[in-house]
Amino acid sequence: MISHRDNNTQRIAALDERAEALKLKRGMGIADARAMHPSIDVVEADAEADRRLLEGLADWCDRYTPLVAIDGEDGLFLDVTGCTHLFGGERAMQDEILTRFFQQGFDVRAGLASTPGAAWAAARFHGDRIVAGGEEEALLSPLPLSALRIAPETRIRLESVGLRTAGAVMAAPRAPLARRFGATLLLRLDQALGRLDEAVSPRLPVAPLSVERHLAEPVVLTDDIERLVSRLAVALKSDLERRGEGARALALLLFRVDGAVSRIAVGTSRPLREPTLIRRLFHERLAALEQDIDAGFGFDLVRLSVLSVAAFDMLQGDLTGEVSDDDADIALFADRIRARLGEAAVLKPVVVESHLPERAVAIVPFAEAPQRRMPPNRPGRSAPPMTIYPPERPVRLFRSPEPIEVPATEMPEGPPMNFRWRRALYRVARAEGPERIAAEWWRKLPGEEEAPTRDYYRIEDSEGRRYWLYRQGLYGASQTSPRWFMHGVFA
Amino acid sequence: MAMSAVARDTVFALRRQIAKIEGTLPERLEVPAPSAPVDVARSDITPEITIVRRGLAVASPDAFLRTGIEHLDTALGGGLPKAALSEIHGLETRDAGAVAGFALSLASLILREKQGLPILWVGTAEIFREAGFPYASGLHALFGIEPEQLLFSEAPKLLDALWIAEEAARMTAFAAVMLEIRGSPRLLDLTATRRLHARAQNAGRPVLLLRQAGEAEPTAAPVRLIVSAASAASRETVAGPLAGSIGRPAFTVDIGKSRTALPGQFTLEWNPDEHAFEERRRGEERRPQEERATNPVAVVSASARGADPAPASGAVLAFPAPGSPASGDQPSRQQHPAHRGPRRTG
Numbered sequence: 001m002i003s004h005r006d007n008n009t010q011r012i013a014a015l016d017e018r019a020e021a022l023k024l025k026r027g028m029g030i031a032d033a034r035a036m037h038p039s040i041d042v043v044e045a046d047a048e049a050d051r052r053l054l055e056g057l058a059d060w061c062d063r064y065t066p067l068v069a070i071d072g073e074d075g076l077f078l079d080v081t082g083c084t085h086l087f088g089g090e091r092a093m094q095d096e097i098l099t100r101f102f103q104q105g106f107d108v109r110a111g112l113a114s115t116p117g118a119a120w121a122a123a124r125f126h127g128d129r130i131v132a133g134g135e136e137e138a139l140l141s142p143l144p145l146s147a148l149r150i151a152p153e154t155r156i157r158l159e160s161v162g163l164r165t166a167g168a169v170m171a172a173p174r175a176p177l178a179r180r181f182g183a184t185l186l187l188r189l190d191q192a193l194g195r196l197d198e199a200v201s202p203r204l205p206v207a208p209l210s211v212e213r214h215l216a217e218p219v220v221l222t223d224d225i226e227r228l229v230s231r232l233a234v235a236l237k238s239d240l241e242r243r244g245e246g247a248r249a250l251a252l253l254l255f256r257v258d259g260a261v262s263r264i265a266v267g268t269s270r271p272l273r274e275p276t277l278i279r280r281l282f283h284e285r286l287a288a289l290e291q292d293i294d295a296g297f298g299f300d301l302v303r304l305s306v307l308s309v310a311a312f313d314m315l316q317g318d319l320t321g322e323v324s325d326d327d328a329d330i331a332l333f334a335d336r337i338r339a340r341l342g343e344a345a346v347l348k349p350v351v352v353e354s355h356l357p358e359r360a361v362a363i364v365p366f367a368e369a370p371q372r373r374m375p376p377n378r379p380g381r382s383a384p385p386m387t388i389y390p391p392e393r394p395v396r397l398f399r400s401p402e403p404i405e406v407p408a409t410e411m412p413e414g415p416p417m418n419f420r421w422r423r424a425l426y427r428v429a430r431a432e433g434p435e436r437i438a439a440e441w442w443r444k445l446p447g448e449e450e451a452p453t454r455d456y457y458r459i460e461d462s463e464g465r466r467y468w469l470y471r472q473g474l475y476g477a478s479q480t481s482p483r484w485f486m487h488g489v490f491a
Numbered sequence: 492m493a494m495s496a497v498a499r500d501t502v503f504a505l506r507r508q509i510a511k512i513e514g515t516l517p518e519r520l521e522v523p524a525p526s527a528p529v530d531v532a533r534s535d536i537t538p539e540i541t542i543v544r545r546g547l548a549v550a551s552p553d554a555f556l557r558t559g560i561e562h563l564d565t566a567l568g569g570g571l572p573k574a575a576l577s578e579i580h581g582l583e584t585r586d587a588g589a590v591a592g593f594a595l596s597l598a599s600l601i602l603r604e605k606q607g608l609p610i611l612w613v614g615t616a617e618i619f620r621e622a623g624f625p626y627a628s629g630l631h632a633l634f635g636i637e638p639e640q641l642l643f644s645e646a647p648k649l650l651d652a653l654w655i656a657e658e659a660a661r662m663t664a665f666a667a668v669m670l671e672i673r674g675s676p677r678l679l680d681l682t683a684t685r686r687l688h689a690r691a692q693n694a695g696r697p698v699l700l701l702r703q704a705g706e707a708e709p710t711a712a713p714v715r716l717i718v719s720a721a722s723a724a725s726r727e728t729v730a731g732p733l734a735g736s737i738g739r740p741a742f743t744v745d746i747g748k749s750r751t752a753l754p755g756q757f758t759l760e761w762n763p764d765e766h767a768f769e770e771r772r773r774g775e776e777r778r779p780q781e782e783r784a785t786n787p788v789a790v791v792s793a794s795a796r797g798a799d800p801a802p803a804s805g806a807v808l809a810f811p812a813p814g815s816p817a818s819g820d821q822p823s824r825q826q827h828p829a830h831r832g833p834r835r836t837g
Contacts, residue, residue: 326608326663326664327664329662329663329664330609330642330662330664330665333658333659333662333664334642336658337644337655337658340651340654341646341647341651341655344645345644345645345646345651345655346642346643346644347642347643347644347645348639348641348642348643349625349627349638349641349643350638351627351628351638357626357628360628361626361627361628361638363624363643366642390632392629392632393626393628393629393632394588394623394626394629395588395591395592395595395625395626395629395630395633396587396588396591396622396623396624396625396626396629397623397624397625397626397629398623398624399619399620399623399624424585429722430722430735430736430737431735431737432735432736432737458737460722460723460737463719463720463722464719464720464721464722464723464741464743465585465586465588465589465720466588466720466723466737466740467588488623488626488629489585489587489588489622489623490588490592490629490740491588491589491591491592491593491595491596491633491740491742491761
């Protein structure tokens, strides 16, 4: 028995058959129920866990149709249009769903109809019914008003004027109904009867392409899954070829016998359709997820979906039949690393127009970096630089500048004589600078205080190591004394 | 360094014997030319002596990346092997700038031949946090490596970094792979480095193993260089060196291990305009005396197998033949347990 807190009293929210047999009812206070039957077992309701369970079930229902939506706290909508023939017709499909849920330990009601509203009513008020097209009115007429999916307040007001069944509302003139009870009532009615279209919005975006394989014998081993992936990828290849596209994101769905669904996604940095390459990507992903995927009693349905596609550029091979494309090799390499270690595992620097050193080079994941169109063709290294004296920049830059202690400087605005960085003392032998870099005022938000300018110095310490330090702010410009930071190291 | 020719002959005879037993081809290496600064202790090396190294097939000169510094190339036996794992050590993490700079200058030399190919720089999150992330604009200005030619890979764990490096080492689409790690982790043992080395050999691409603050340990890399920063020369102007300025990057390179097993210390300067190394020779004063007086900085250590040899990396252990230098050889299987600890130049 499940309790929930309602108006400061614990009330029964849900109960099983044995509790029902004890004449306990929903909405009854827990204290009353305990007084009647001291031995009852009460569990606090956990809406979050219920939600997770429902989402798990929705994932599992993906095996029947890609269009699965969650309805309220306890319902699922499955748009099975065009899917029923795969399972031997509507009746057979509904029977299978009910049987499978029953085997998993759920008490499920199902209804199948041409409109979501009618199916909802059929499921809630009949349990196991298939409504043929055109029979919606006959189905709904005898049902109470709650079958119309309307707000409780509207229902109470309708009942107070004597309209107690859906049939009575259908028979009543529409204009006064709309005026008194709002447009929602008629909208729901029209949707249930099929006069207006109602779209079920699926939880997950529908994949443009997907192939699946039902297995008579569940698979457990990773090797078998990989083999299945390459078979599915072969089937996918012809579809992609027909569309002239390649996959940019792929998902592998593994439906476990007992209802759990594992969803494994990989991304590619360039359109892909080669089965062997797809298999290699999933090989890395499966290796990385080895601990997280519990095969249990095995997977009985494996589906490979293409989540997003992009135009596939054909590449002409030379006469030897070899296509050597270094960029493709690197893209595949990056995809494999990414499949195993995540998005940020392969990074690429992108030069940004900015004079702030930390903004001048953005480090972006490989897949998001602009593709190199041509290898840089530099016949000679004598190409003139952009500026005559390009500013000296370090070879390594700290992600966040590290504060250093500067006890004394030679001149108030000069380089430090020594400094302490990471608890070690460095003696400055030579210094070059300053190079003054001001904050980018055009990026400043209104009301924000302007960041102090930085004076950068190239420093060589007594052991010959070269560093890039800066002083933030000026002496005497404000109350706080300037702070020093280590920003990079030179070669 | 002082040793008798007899002891050396004995070692070579023994090596030749071992090579004969093992059936590997003895390799003849060029003996360092006795022209340039060779001190008295070394003058006993005569051109008749052939340095024999077993295990490696006789390599063509094309297999080596010449640094452009004659003495360094000779001491390395022709240059840095192109299709191999090479270790570049920094003694402290704060040397990371110099180590990275030296490795990138080697990469820049490699890119001369492999124009347009990218370079992959693999590192653990730890080293990128401690030593700073590579900065593409600095690399472009100094080494002529375009930002599009750079790929970084940041691995959360060392195991992942090793995996990425291994996968990359077998590819020919990269001009070079750099793997940067910190310290002396147990994961990076003889087996792991041998795997990297084998893949680099198969792909014909160099793998540079950058180890910051690492001990010299037995690895499969045929070459180990210990790099530290050297103070830079002053900027050259029309009116002579500009006092107090910081010029081109300079490195002190010690040979920790090489095929010839010749120790050596070199001070190299990287020329960012020509993209070439230049050696700073002993006797060439970096700056006028008066500047040094005002700026008391330690004098750069003398170069080119001079009076001060490479500082020993690790502890000194007993070696059977007294007076002979510890060879750059891999220890034989029987010897191996004794060499598990840090060894001198080996």
